[in-house]
Amino acid sequence: MAVITICSAKGAPGVTTTALLLAALWPRPVLLVDADPAGGDVALRMSDPAGQPLDPARGLLTLLPLARRALSPQSLFDHAQTVAGGTPVLAGLAGPEQAGAVGALWQNLATAFGDAATDVIVDAGRMHSTSVHLPLARYADVLVTVVRAEVGAVMHVREQQRALGPLLQRPDGRFPRVGLLVVHDVRDLAGAAEAAETVRSAVSWVEPVGQIADDAQAAGMFAGRPIRRPERSMLVRSGRQVVQDLLHRLPAQPGAAMPVVGSGTWSGPGASPNRRSARRQPGRQVVR
Ligand SMILES: Nc1ncnc2c1ncn2[C@@H]1O[C@H](COP(=O)(O)OP(=O)(O)O)[C@@H](O)[C@H]1O
Numbered sequence: 628m629a630v631i632t633i634c635s636a637k638g639a640p641g642v643t644t645t646a647l648l649l650a651a652l653w654p655r656p657v658l659l660v661d662a663d664p665a666g667g668d669v670a671l672r673m674s675d676p677a678g679q680p681l682d683p684a685r686g687l688l689t690l691l692p693l694a695r696r697a698l699s700p701q702s703l704f705d706h707a708q709t710v711a712g713g714t715p716v717l718a719g720l721a722g723p724e725q726a727g728a729v730g731a732l733w734q735n736l737a738t739a740f741g742d743a744a745t746d747v748i749v750d751a752g753r754m755h756s757t758s759v760h761l762p763l764a765r766y767a768d769v770l771v772t773v774v775r776a777e778v779g780a781v782m783h784v785r786e787q788q789r790a791l792g793p794l795l796q797r798p799d800g801r802f803p804r805v806g807l808l809v810v811h812d813v814r815d816l817a818g819a820a821e822a823a824e825t826v827r828s829a830v831s832w833v834e835p836v837g838q839i840a841d842d843a844q845a846a847g848m849f850a851g852r853p854i855r856r857p858e859r860s861m862l863v864r865s866g867r868q869v870v871q872d873l874l875h876r877l878p879a880q881p882g883a884a885m886p887v888v889g890s891g892t893w894s895g896p897g898a899s900p901n902r903r904s905a906r907r908q909p910g911r912q913v914v915r
């Protein structure tokens with residue numbers, strides 16, 4: 628199925644928040660992989676559907692010993708945990724030391740994500756031409772860079788894309804599609820469009836894939852701060868549009884099966900949320 632890798636060039640424009648948002652709104656079965664080499668955040672920020680903390684040590688780290696050989700598609704789900712809202716998540720690594728030790732296994736992980744029974748959204752953190760986890764960019768169907776519409780940030784993305792582009796070619800000669808997602812105030816569509824155009828005009832293969840609302844209050848629900856009526860927030864509304872845009876850029880897919888997650892059964896992103904716990908739990912709030 629499809630792999631969407633989300634990254635940044637510099638700073639913290641909102642990669643993790645955007646990855647969690649898109650996964651929560653994704654209309655097909657999806658696995659979220661926290662693959663930021665600087666250290667995973669998702670398991671630390673999100674709780675499980677019962678409001679209990681996730682186990683930050685269970686995820687990529689426990690999967691790695693298996694990744695020395697070809698990973699079976701089910702093994703990704705055996706090491707995943709379900710977060711509030713129903714998204715299965717592979718928790719990330721502790722930090723750069725662990726990420727560096729993964730070495731050649733990043734390639735095996737990238738292959739396994741492409742072979743997964745569901746779509747996979749990868750939070751890749753910062754990505755540049757010398758990144759240890761470059762295979763996660765190269766073997767994505769779409770590599771999306773998140774950027775704020777600020778002059779310095781846009782310039783850094785332009786340089787990131789120039790350096791990264793040629794390295795994204797796979798042995799069969801193909802490339803991932805390369806998208807740019809601008810986090811910006813939705814009242815300033817022109818500002819977001821100008822930022823995207825600045826990059827696209829310099830790096831021809833970059834495709835603008837829309838705008839995510841700069842909405843600090845709603846973004847807080849992915850950091851343990853629930854809000855009322857999240858579906859009305861600009862963040863969620865903008866996220867829905869980006870999901871549609873991304874789906875149009877993916878190869879046509881047959882219907883996905885729903886694998887079993889970890890020791891429990893995957894409630895699935897389409898499962899109907901318990902309204903009472905929906906008020907308490909971040910992420911679960913993002914209702915379709
Ligand atoms: N769309 C957004 N609007 C407003 N604030 C955001 C948005 N996305 C992220 N943030 C905030 O920016 C900070 C960094 O977000 P995070 O997702 O962790 O970024 P990254 O993964 O790029 O480091 C957090 O405080 C988060 O709440």
Ligand SMILES: [Mg+2]
Binds near residue numbers: 644
């Ligand atoms: Mg992050």
